Amino acid sequence: METIVSTEENTSSDLEEEFKIPRPTTNIRSNNEDIAARSVSTSAQIHELEEKMRRKLQFFFMNPIEKWRAKRKFPYKFVVQVIKIVLVTLQLCLFAHNRYNHVNYTWDNRISFSHLFLLGWDSTREINAYPPGAGPLAVYKLDEFYDTLDYAFNGYANLSNAIGPYSYDNEDNNMTDPVFCVYNYKKGIINGFNESYEFNSEIVSNCVNFTRPVGELFTSKKHIEAAGMSINFAALVRAELMFSIKTINFRAAGPITPPDCYRFDVAIVFDNVDHDGQMSLTLEAEPFKLICKGDQAYITDNQIDQILRSILNIFVILICSASLLLCSRAIYRAQLLKELTVQFFLRTYNKQLSLDGRLEFLNIWYIMIIVNDILIIMGSAIKEQIERNQFTNDQWNVCSLFLGTGNLLVWFGVLRYLGFFKTYNVVILTLKKAAPKIFRFSCCALLLYAGFMFCGWLILGPYHMKFRSLATTSECLFSLINGDDMFATFSIMSKKSPMLWWFSRVYLYSFISLYIYVVLSLFISVIMDAYDTIKQYYKEGFPKSDLQQFIGEASIEEVSSGLYRTHSSSSLNAFMNSLFCCNVYRSAYSKIGGNSTLNIL
Incomplete structure (x- = not known):
């Protein structure tokens, strides 16, 4: 000093x-x-x-326990965090259960619609197998295109044959006309025999209603021609057949929870954007939650369930708002004290407070708590709207993203209080010590990784299913670093090009050897070096900044003596x-x- x-x-x-x-x-x-x-x-x-x-x-710089001993100051922030973690976790568990049921129910209905309305659909396509057990569902002939439309229309017209409790989208349950739309280039004529074409890239759309004829079989080709619409497959970009179906989910019913009512907007999409002779066929079903009109008992239970959920959402928003205000206030007061300390050092010792000393006043834990408070408040507001109004899968996913990330940071925040005990503080101190070296090391490793990623995507992409896009290439290489599915990566490589087959062997052996035996070992050694340094600090003492040297250490006797209350x-x-x-x-x-x-x- x-x-x-x-x-x-x-x-x-x-x-x-x-x-x-x-x-x-x-x-x-x-x-x-x-x-x-x-x-x-x-x-x-x-x-x-x-x-x-x-x-x-x-x-x-005391922890909540020491502050209580020193000034009998009640740890408001700590109590708020404890209450918050209980309420937020309860809210997340309830929402996760409801979301799982919602997503699983909508996915199962999409599978049912695929069996009812898609020609050529079979059960093997319902399982996400690797490698895939079947190729893409697509049409290749003109007759297959119109047969697919006929199959979908007839399945919709005979909706009463389905096992599911499906109804048409109107009050009297009469069949509404499906809408068929085509999206074409404004001009697209191909003369392959003399290598000539006429092309205008502007996309125009044309739609027609499919009306069930009386006393005869529906034929989509005749219906399209009768409506004055002609399909030029050389210019066709996309075609869609759209209709809506209503249903009710009894499984959601519980002691205080009523059944859920849904409307599914179904779209059968013919994708011809590549113009490669293969028109892929997919079915999309967008769910919308409706207000049910059930018997009186469930209407009462619905009100109870909605009130209880709203109370929980309101409590979560209030407690997170209190946490946000307390932590923001603590950060503000810390900055005021930092400026006071800087001026004190300047005027008393004629020196500037070091950067390490100034950073002592910036509490990263409070910033993380503020972030998770904002995320949870936004997620709770969206959750309240979901439970009151009609929302689609997008809102469920956005809400789950906010609540899930917020809850993750809430549980991370518990580490702050464990850090008050030296036994549990080793992990935090090791990560803090190793962070700068890990960042510099990762920058070098990422440059090598990017080189392998772009090289593999370019060279192996057309011949290897794991390298067909930049994202899948990165995922494949990251899996190889962790020793996942190595033999399959070697064996899936196509042998159409012997030169590239041999190149793939050199490429994969080089990447695996470099990253598993060199990069990962160095990465672990960086962390272990930081861990050994922290252990040495525990024995010999941690290095102190000028601020810590000025503060010194208060003994237990001083903290409990009432000196800080004088x-x-x-x-x-x-x-x-x-x-x-x-x-x-x-x-x-x-x-x-x-x-x-x-x-x-």
Whole structure:
């Protein structure tokens, strides 16, 4: 620690100007005893202010338990975080259960619609197998295109044959006309025999209603021609057949939960954007939740269920808002104290507070808590709207993204309180120590990774299913780093090009050897080096910044002695005004203690 003053003369003149100690003008006494007395008095005042500043900083960096012992200060933020983690986890569990049922129910209905309306659909396509057990569902001939339309229309017309409780989208349950739309290039004529074409890239659409004829079989080709619509497959980009179906889910019913009512907007899509002779066929079913009109018992239960869920959502929003305000207030007060400390070091020791010392006042945990509070408040608001109104899968997914990420950060925040105990603080300190080295190491490793990724995508993409896109290439390489599915990656490579087959072997062996045996080993060694350093610090002591050296360590006896409660209500405004010549600091940090010294000044 640097000395407070260098010479007696400088001390006297600085303090006279600093604290506005009056200078003698007339009647000057060049008396050694008077000068010595004033010097002793001023040094005592500075020492007292230094002790008060030290106690203030010591109290600021205490954990909630130590603050309770020091000032009997109730740990509001800690209690709020405990209540929040309980409520948020309860809310997430309920929402996750409902969302799983919703997504699973809508997916199962999509599978049922595929069997009812898609020609050529079979059960093997319902399982996500790797490698895929079947190729893409597509049409290749003109007759297959019209047969697919006929199959879908007839399945919709005979909806009563389905096992599912499906109904048409109107009040009297009469069949509504499906809508068939085609999207074509404005002009697209191909003359392959003489390598000529006519083309206009503007896309135009044309739609027609499919009406069931009376007393005869529906034929889509005749119906399209009768409507004056002609399909030019050379210019066709996409075609869609759209209709809506209503249904009710009894499985959602519980002691206080009524059945759910849905409307599915079904679209059978013919995708011909590649113009490669293969028109892929997919079915999309977008669900919309409707307001049910059930019997009176379930209407009552619905109100109870909605009230209970709304109460939980409101409690979560309130507790997260309180947490947001408390943590924002703590960050603001920390910045005020940081500015006060910077000025104190500058005026008292004539030196700037180091960057490490300034960063001590920035609590990353509070920032993380503020982020998760914002995410949970937004997710809870969307959840409340989902439970009250008609929403689709997109809103469910956005809500789950907010609530899930917020809950993840909430549980991460528990590490802050475990960090108060040295036994559990090793992980946090190791990550903090290793973070800069890991960042620099990762930048170098990512450059190598990017080179392998682009190379594999370009060269192996047409011949290997794991390298067909940049995203799948990255996923494949990351899996190889972790030793996943290595043999399959080697064996799936096509042998159409012997040169590229041999290149794939060199490429894969090089990548696996480099990353598993070199990069991963170095990565682990960086973390282990940080871990060994932290263990050494526990034995020999952690390095301290200038701020930590000034603060020192408060013993358990000092914390519990009531020293921090003595003169805790005294104002620091006079001290700050005289020290900094300004009044920008708020009353939140106007309490360092001791009016006696301030009165002397």
